[in-house]
Amino acid sequence: MSHDLFEAARAAAAFSHSPYSSFPVGAAIRTPDGRVFSGANVENLAFPQGWCAETSALAQMIMGGAKKVAEIAIFAPRAAACPPCGGCRQKLAEFSDGSALIHLCDDRGVTQTVTLSELLPMMFKADLK
Template identity: 50%
Template structure:
């Protein structure tokens, strides 16, 4: 079932606007209800003020009503098993289920699936700091 999530991420990667880095990335999120939201990286001349693919996907997710994210797929044309950057891990942590899965992909499909908590075990949480 996760193959459709990879396909959404790969299709998003093909729409990336990456004229400066030449490093297109795509991401797709699946909600607990089964909805998929995808995004690509979008660069601009004020480098590095662009958006990561995960950030763009999160924007679509929030605008569609949000929910809980249970799966994430990330793919990059030039890097197998690309990992979300630290900022995106924090952004994603605001919305992921405690048992969310992160699928690391290459251009042909999912290469490895890991628990999101294994790549971001201690995100910043205001509730824990009160």
């Protein structure tokens, strides 16, 4: 993973709206063609109506015309590693065959890299014919 994906995730965390948990998260997705899309978590007083950083980044990716995740960096300043929640794992699976790299980051950079299949070994996949 190049350093720019980590930096994009760290920069995105600065835009987090997390007044209730005080737990900002940023995510940055790289598509197979090299484009980067980022997002931050957005909390809402009417919990659970907020959304995760990964969801924000996926929305940016879709709005940018991309449909596949090659890799994603996730950064939470208050955690050494912040893996995607179960819902975000399945959302990522919608746009990956499971080979997408998931980079968990701290302030220094990547602390661990796993594939989406490792995080979600029995991901739900529709048999679309």
